Amino acid sequence: MSSASSKAWWKEAVVYQIYPASFKDSNGDGLGDIPGIISKVPYIKSLGVDTIWLSPIFASPQNDMGYDISDYRAIHAPYGTVEDVQTLIDQLHNNNMRLLMDLVVNHTSDEHAWFKESRSSRDDPKRDWYFWRDPKFDANGNRKEPNNWKSIFGGSAWHFDEQTGQYYLALFLPSQPDLNWENEDMRQASYDDMRFWLDRGVDGFRIDSMNLMSKHPDLPDGKIVDDEPYQSGAEFFASGPRMHDYIREMRAVFDEYDTMTVGELGFTNDEESVGAYVGKDRHELNMVFTGDIVDMDFGSDSNHSKYGRGAFHPRKIRQITDMWQRVMPKVNGWNSVYLDNHDSGRSLSRYASDAPEHRSAAAKMLATYLLTLSGTPFMLAGQEVGMANLGKDYGVEAYIDVEGRNYYEAVLKTRGGDHSKMGDVMRELQLKARDHGRLPMQWDDSANAGFSAEGTKPWMTINRDYVDWNVASQVDEPDSVLAYWRKMLALRKEHSDLLTYGSYTPLSEGDTGEKVLGYERQCHETGKTALVLLNFSDREQKVQVKSFAQREFEVLVSNQDTNIKAHNVTLMPHGAVIKASYVTLMPFGAVVLVDGC
Incomplete structure (x- = not known):
């Protein structure tokens, strides 16, 4: 099915995510800022992207890097001012x-x-803007939390307030109390804050922890699955009974403007639930992040825990890609397409290879994947130059993010404080810690990677590989990862009818082998067809696609030297190619083949 009949600017957008603290420090304080972003608008535009997504920049004590907001109408002072944001908005709009x-x-x-105000007294008018509950008491009279919910960052999700004698709910840090969306006055105040920015020209929002806004009204205990004191309450705090009511009410605000909306949909990735948020007739969200694409190497334990021992296999990305590419046309919805964000390790290191001999090909192969699927692509700053995770020679002191450090310290305590017994935990941090997605941008080979002036101390670790992997070294290099991204972004725009709106048909594992992901894109209006082949391994892979034996394809793009004779192509490790019937993919090779152009 083609979606060309319902075109929209946000479907054709390519979004470039910026983590403000890590992009460009303009004033030498070691922290990125809004003026630094403004200075790089020409560079961002030169890539071929057309939309920027900023991680939180609002006033905040920064206990969770800005996801703990103290004033929605003010900017975190080290980042700049409301006027700086207005300048950024104006400069972006001037550049389309x-x-x-x-x-x-x-x-x-x-x-x-x-x-x-809510905390000041049980009788305060804003008391019900948050979740306050009386304590429970055990048989011995010991005070207990209102339920057994575990915080997403560990420990109890409830915190006792001595002044008023009640607990408040905070699903993340104790300093991040959950809002009670049942309260209409609170909702209207939130909508007013949204309008504050929409009136200044902001073009849309990524809605953080979107489906946690509706909880089960009784706040019941979570199911006990182990002998830990606190348990997951996700079945009661995610996608609760009024979730869709709140989103439709919020959508009425967005419809006053020409906005794009993408919701972070945690704990929910089944077809029926996702379709209910994004189906066009539902009139709720443009798209969602389901999260399954960034947890493909999570633990194989019953809790599928982030830092549990797991492993990536290309079969996982095949299953996830096939499912969502097929589901969205059925529900008349739209995909977000991404591999990296600020909450994950870099996909290059997790799902491909950052080994020197494969890094360039692997980064290009992943770019081919992102930009040949139906949906709106989201890329994280640094992907375009092949930024990778911190290497194995970094100790735990290099990791500063609260999520990873809390996990490390909790396990360390159970092991008697012996750091020598923490090798398994370090392995998982080296793959999945949020720090990797937040590493300072690698601009050049000068001190601090050109992110911050020499002599300043950057707010977090800079990857030592910046000397070889940076923007300046690639910007004029025709075979660089950066040049390949620019080529792919231009091709996506040129072939929007095919690569954005075209139908999707997967090739089976039987067609390609278990290490190669393959799919066909087709524009039914023109008959144009593309065949995409992606090698997710560090070994040469040969693929024979019998159904294409009688068709004449041309190579649209490839990250390897193609050797195509009589429909025969070899994919190098991590190769990507679009075309052909018999293909040999080199390690991480990628090929895109087209006909009907």
């Missing part, structure tokens, strides 16, 4: 580009004026 902001409205900081 758009801006998405991160909307964090499941919770606030405990320093937000709303929570301070």
Whole structure:
């Protein structure tokens, strides 16, 4: 099925995510800022992207890097001012580009004026803007939390307030109390904050922890699955009974403007539930992040825990890609297409290879994947130059993110404080810690990677590989990862009818082998067809696609030297190619073949 009949700007957008603290420090304080981003608008435009998504920049005590907001109408002072943001909006619009902001409205900081008022007294008018509950008591009279929910960052999700004698709910850090969306006054105040930015020209929002805004009204205990004191309450705090009501009400605000919306849909990735959020007739969200694509190497234990021992296999990306590419046309919805974000390790290191001999090909292969699927592609700053995770020679001191450090310290405590017994935990941090997606941008080979002036101390670890992997070394190099991204972005725009709106038909594992992902894109209006082959291994792979034996294809793009004779192509490790009937993919090779052009 083709979606060309319902074209929209946000379907054709390519989104470039910027983690503000890590992009460009303009004033030498070691922290990225809005003026630094403004200075790089020409570079971002030169890539061929047309939309920027900024991770949170609002006023915040920064206990969770800005996802703890103390004032939605002010900017975190080290980042700049509201006027700086307005300048950024204006410069983007002058360049036919758009801006998405991160909307964090499941919770606030405990320093937000709303929570301070709510906390002041049980009778305060804003008391019900958050979740407050009386304690329980065990048989011995010991005070207990209202339920057994575990915080997403570990420990109890409930925190006792001595002044008023009740607990408040905070699913993340204790300093991030959850808002009670049942309260209409609170909802209307949130909508007013959204309008504050929409009136200034912001073009849309990525809605953080979107489906946690509706909880089961009784807040029941989570199912006990182990002997830990706290359990997951996700079945009761994710996608609760009024979730769709809240999103439709919010959508009425967005419809006053020409906005793009993408919701972060945690704990929910089944076809029926996702379709209910994005189906066009539902009138809720443009698209969602389901999260399954960034947890393909999570633990194989019953909890599928992030830092549990797991492994990536190309079969996983095949299953996820096939499912969502097929589901969205059925529900008249739209995909977000991504591999990296600020909450994950770099896909290059997790799903491909950052080994020197394969890194360039692997980065190009992943770019081919992102830009040949139906949906709106999201790329994280640094992907375009092949940025990778911190290497194995970095110790735990290099990791500063609260999620990873809390996990490390919790396990360390159970092992008697013996760091020598933490090798398995370090392995998982080296793959999956959020720090990797937040590493400072690698601009050049000068001190601090050109992110910050020499003599300053950057806010977090800079990957030592910046000397070889940076923008300056690639910008004029025709065979670089950066040049390949530019080529792919231009091709996607040129062949929008095919690569954005065309239908998707997967090749089976029987066709390609278990290490090669293959699919066909077709524009039914023109008959144009593309065949995409991606080698997710470090070994040469040969693929014979019998159904294409009688068709004449041309190579649209490839990340390897193609050897195509009589429909015969070899894919190098991590190769990607679009075309052909018999293909040999070199390690991480990628080929895109087209006919009907």
